[in-house]
Amino acid sequence: MVELASWKDGLAKSAIVEFTDGAVRNVAPPERVAVFDNDGTLWCEKPAYIQLDFIVRRLAEKAAADPGLAHEQPYLAASTADLSWFGGAITQHYQGDDTALKTLAGAVMSLHQSMPVEDHAALVNAFFAEATHPTLGRPYQSCVYAPMVELLRYLEAHEFTCYIVSGGGRDFMRPITDAIYGIPPERVVGSAQGLKFTGDDAGHGDLLIQPTLDVFDDGPEKPVRIWSRIGRRPILSAGNSNGDDEMLRYSGRPGRSALRLVVLHDDADREFSYTAGAERLLDHASTHAWTVVSMKNDWATVFGD
């Protein structure tokens, strides 16, 4: 039997065990749908999203191959590993100035333009084979939260089906989720660029990445993509930031209870401590009695081996 061995006894663990037992008694297995945010919920999102590291490396590679680009942003910042430029683009966005963010977005959209989706997956695999976290000193593949992976297995042992529903890139996560979470690509929902089918005369064809944003899977879009993909309401949902608020509110409905988990980053010793970007979610957790998971108090271990 799968046990929640990395979870300390407490309100969060009790809530999970009690809810799961209730679902086993009252909910048919196909309706036992659980959805998990990724960045900050299943793996570490500080000091920057892991996907941003991938993008910066790819921008630097592009500038190295085309030196004319190396004097323009964001290629200059990427080539000189000036991560503050990227942070500044986001800060300026929140201050009402989208100039730098639009420059970045344009470069990101064109980064893999016309590349077949399988070639993109190979680049992602190459990144994860060697990239390490800048401060934790461990491979990104090992920056996943062991208690959450344990929870995925615990739920599956009780005939839940678990999905990742992330604002991060769908095609950035998919090559790695089976290995690190045991979640196959068909259960990964995320943001995505446009794709275009291009066929040849031999009766075959490929999907090529387009320089457009097809889905930004965050906030109110998360419930929409859940219905689009699954066609069922989740009965368990887990997130850690404001972008997960609507997903948690979409879980359950009158007459069918749901467990809503909010991962609280309060463990500066073992991971990071922050609530910025989670204000509304934490406020709703308090108002609606959602279950807050304290990394510091509820998890015996944070990272696995």
Added chain:
Amino acid sequence: MVELASWKDGLAKSAIVEFTDGAVRNVAPPERVAVFDNDGTLWCEKPAYIQLDFIVRRLAEKAAADPGLAHEQPYLAASTADLSWFGGAITQHYQGDDTALKTLAGAVMSLHQSMPVEDHAALVNAFFAEATHPTLGRPYQSCVYAPMVELLRYLEAHEFTCYIVSGGGRDFMRPITDAIYGIPPERVVGSAQGLKFTGDDAGHGDLLIQPTLDVFDDGPEKPVRIWSRIGRRPILSAGNSNGDDEMLRYSGRPGRSALRLVVLHDDADREFSYTAGAERLLDHASTHAWTVVSMKNDWATVFGD
């Protein structure tokens, strides 16, 4: 063991059995992905799409509730069961005149505006509980091709995962596919209207149907939605019209063979006989040696009991 008892011995049945045996030897189960068109491939699409009957009934209900509408198209045609008006809209479209089709599309988009997705599903269930095919004299639920349902079970018995990928409405198919095909909602891909999350103060929320088209899952869009949903290339695909051509061409790739099935409607006695709308697909089937399934010659039975 699941047998293909409704299939006569012949090239099509042999191709299926041989391909399946090869996949069991050479392809890992998670990669054994099979995709099926719905209208004309799994269930009957003549004399009109089943979904059109649902829409006409709903338009007539709307006109009955709001008599002011009953003098306008398409409500007038729906209220008087004048199906020729609907056929005319399509014919005019192919002749370059979209006036009637735009009138119809606008009415269809607004038909379920602001309705929660669960309420729409209840309407679909009510339709299938009573509606019967206009000429075959059997409930629509029984207008599914028994050999194809047998094929779904046969593939599943060999650890394939089967999906429906249809130009028809995703939320029109999902309420019924588990009962008639054994395909759950999370494995149904189709066209869809926009959805919008709307929350309340109690921490809950609903998805409401919007008067916009989100996805038209036909032709070159089918491979895009397959990747979006599954993240794997199919190794088996089945269709019957030009809108399935790209899906079949996207199956397999150099180094990995695929089985592409084209259902040929050549059985006027037991179903219908037509190739209109399938010209390009049949041409490609001939050029690329895809497997044509003759309803007349390859199927011992067409419909189950």
